Amino acid sequence: MRGLMKIYNFLTNPFRRSIRNKLILTMIVLSVAPIIAVTGLAAENSRKSLETEVIQTNLSNMKWTGIYLGEQLTQLNNLIYTILISPQLNDYLFKFEGTDLSSQFAAQKNIVDTLTSVFYSGNHHVVGVELFVKERNKLFAVNGMQIGIASPERTPPPYEELFKEKKDFLIRTTPGDPSKFQLIRSINRFEDREKLGGVSLEVRWALLDQTLTLLRPSEEHAVLIAGPDGRILYPIGTWVPSREAMEKINQLASGTGYLRTKDDYLFYNVIDPWGLKLIKIIPTSFINQSAKKTMQDGFIVGSVSVLISILIAIFLAWRTANPIVRLARSMQGLSLIKETEVPLSNRVDEIGLLETKLHHMSHRIREHIKTEYSMNLEKRTAELKALQAQINPHFLQNTLQLIGSMLFSTNPRDSYEIIKALSDMFRYVIREPGELASIRSEIEHLHNYMRIQKRRFASRLRFAIEVDPDAASGLIPKLTLQPIVENAFIHGLDRKTGDWELNVSVSLQRPDVLIKVQDNGVGIGADRMAELRKQLESLAGQVWTDGERIGLKNVASRIVMHFGPAYGVMLESVPNKGTSVMIRIPFVPKEDSSK
Template sequence: MAFLKSVYIAITGPFRKSIRNKLILIMVVLTVLPVIIVTLLATDNTRASMEDEVLASNLSRIGWTGDYLEQELSGLNTIVYTIFISPALNEYLRVLDETSNASLYDVQKEVIDTITSVSYSANENLFDIQLYMLKNHKQFKISMMQTAIKTPPHIPDMYLRMIAGKEDYLIQNSTETPGYFELTRSLNRFETKEQLGFVTLKVNWKITADAMDLINPGLESTVFIADQAGKIMFQPSGTQKQEDVEGLLQQMGSGPGYLKTKDNYVFYDTLDPWGLKLVKMIPMSQINQSARTTLQYGLIVGAVSIVVSLAIAIIMAWTSSKPIVKLARSMQNLSFMKDENISPTKRVDEIGLLELKMYNMSQRIRDHIKTEYSINLEKQTAQLKALQAQINPHFLQNTLQLIGGMAFSQTPDRLYAVIKALSDMFRYVIREPNEWVELEKEFNHLRNYLFIQGQRYPNRIVTQIAVEPGLEICQIPKLILQPIAENAFIHGFDLKSSSWTLTVKAARYGQGMLITVQDNGKGMSAERLDRVNRKLQIDADSIGTSGDHIGLSNVAARIRLHDGPDYGVTMESVLGLGTTVRIYLPMTEMGEN
């Protein structure tokens, strides 16, 4: 859910933040959407028209082809009837009924001659003619290549099937000769309908070639002839699964028609009375291909219209929103902290009125801020100078007592070193005019302070000062290290009997500088540390002279005042182990600010 929300914000963000983007979007929608709708409707209408044309033409062709194939099959049926009514066959049947074998040979010869004559005069795709008599189980097989009479050991399976089903005709593919089919008709006695035998014509499927060409299947179409059981008997083109055909045949009607499946248009016709189905399948992609040219032209025209509409919409939106955007950018870039040479607008419409009011308002705000800023700056400057002029009176008193005691017990050179360190501290506080000094000068001031404290507490203080090379000339606020070190002596080392350790380091930290002041004093509890850190954050916006942590608070306030909220002071402390103060400063050299 969070991901979807972020995506929604990312998409709608440019439009929520800019009235120009909103106006462009509205203009684009109003101009482009109608063009897209018209293009899609025209494309769909074109495809529908092409679909109607394909349906009508293929229904006509499938009907014509079905009639043609019925005529071809009727011609074959005529051949069978010619044999049935031939005098030779009738004489042969009479002789069989009289069981006179004396003249059977001559009658058989006449039957063979009759069938041979019919075979020569029949269709060129007729391969052979078979006559099977049930009474004497004789089978005559006549073709252009041979003539044979034999007595099979049992009735052939296809005749047994017709006898069992009392079928008058049967069409099936030849099991002996691939590419041929067998048309079988039952020979019945006219008076009693008794089955006397069967006539079978073996015919090449090429007899349907002209009819299949009439359908004009195309490269992607599939054409086939199937029997009543759904078995494909002949398929000159395309590929089709047998199980698909069985399912399609169950949905087909008796006459010409079509079905629409998921992927194909299926056209069909029934070849009566044979029960065969003529089927043509056209992939929908082929119809789409037929409409593709028109669709491409429509898309080209639509694309050009969309581009033109986009250009017009963007130009209109850009022109209409230009003064509004200009006004918004003027307000966004307006600075109240410095004077700007902005000429009042000369527009007389509503946008011009807004610009004029904004100009007058900004001038008044700038004057007010300048007055308030000057007052606050003078106040803070006075406070800071007062702070810089301070020397902790307790430290001064203790140092003077140290000097007095050393006058009686120490050598003049040691006494001079303490006096010189104190003098340098006074000179640095009073005579250094700049609020910002080089890091090296601030560390020298800290060394003088630590030297005097070392003389006050001999053999108890261990100090370590380290500055990363290259940072000596960087500028830092004046008098920020000595107050922190003084806090360590007042609050950290107080009442601590063991040795004292104070470490001060300056190093690079990212793009800035980090100064660390660490002591091994008594530390503070977590609750007090939290109060001190919160006080550092609260007091960072003002310079004061009261409180237990005047030095640290003022250091934080001065850094925040000058460098912003990204810099300042943080403190870490563990009760009984010590305290660490970290000062984050930008790394700038003198003269850059």
């Protein structure tokens, strides 16, 4: 244990006894840690962003590709319908029962002619057409090699499956030739839906290749078509879904989506009404490799930034600590007043020495507190008086332009109303004495402001105000309501399309007054709302804001200065719904303001 303490003391003594070393270590940690964290987060966010982009893009591509495939299958199905609705097939099935051989031969020839017509009307991807009549046990076949009629010993397998499972259509890969598939549709009696036979088109899968290649921009991706039972009918690429993934996909009856497995992303789209499942497989390594370059660049930049930050931290810490070290050394012989009993410091570095020496100067600092406090009060009073003289220049410019246009387009009385409202606003801001005004005066000032805004936005602005008469005599810091309403226009309503609504209510809730300004603007995001609330909770009484306008923090700060920390401004906002600003002040009637 003693050996460990010696090692600990050996490692920590250089920092315990020197503020310079402490500062260097602190600045290195403060500068390096954020860079490492930001670099790692940026790399992970880059990978997630790429993953999201890949997922969204492929879901969209799967949707549209499914639509195109469905249209191509519908076109093939229409070829079959030309056979099913042909008069030749109807005559053969129902009108030549018991007729002579010549009539039957003519009917069969008509069937062959119909199939031949369909065969040649299809594109070069249709390689064969078959028609099987169950009752007559006749199989008509037309393809590029032959045209024939046969009487098979038993029902051909695809039609047997069609009849046995009572399906209306069937899609399967041609046995012995995976480059082709058969689209088979049953021939049903209209009255009772009995299966009378079937029509089959033999088609090259290449018909769908041009559409499917849209889903396969890389050789690493695999695209395949599976049947309703999950059997793979046509694969493009080498990847095959795992049994677990296929079992999940087989449970899906419709829709578009994706599944994430350990090694792959599987995107699927069930093509209705055929029940075919279009599947695309992207290995997880593809996304990781795509993001790897971005992550490598991020780590390189992060490493360089860390190195530069360390050098800058050491340099700044050295430059910052050197004056403190020199001051500590020079103050060893410095005594501002007669030595008195000094409490011992627990620190052993230069700061400890400064604590001891500066203790002797504390009584002089106390003498300056009152003077400095008075100066601050005078400064804040001067700032407030200058603040009261401000009117947003943009608002003034817009108002003057409004008056100019009204002089040519409206009667003089309307123009005079706007000019008088602007004049009353200037008179209230500049000439009204005192830092506090009655709520009635503040509401009248707000009415003048809204008269101008109502004239500017008459077609889309609805404004309402409700004032409790008992609360109208209460006192409030000047220029409290109009800046908040102006903020509602600038930050909430100006970016909102459609109608604007702005409501102001003043209610007496003894012993307080509650004022609520509510708009239906774009609202405030959660991050910005948290930042504003934190700023409002940590007000230091400052009057000025960073901008040219009287801001929300300024209003809240003046309320705290006049009435104490128990009062102030509260915010509520719902994005895309609106923002509410609540002001709570004590009810101080104007006649009692001198008390």
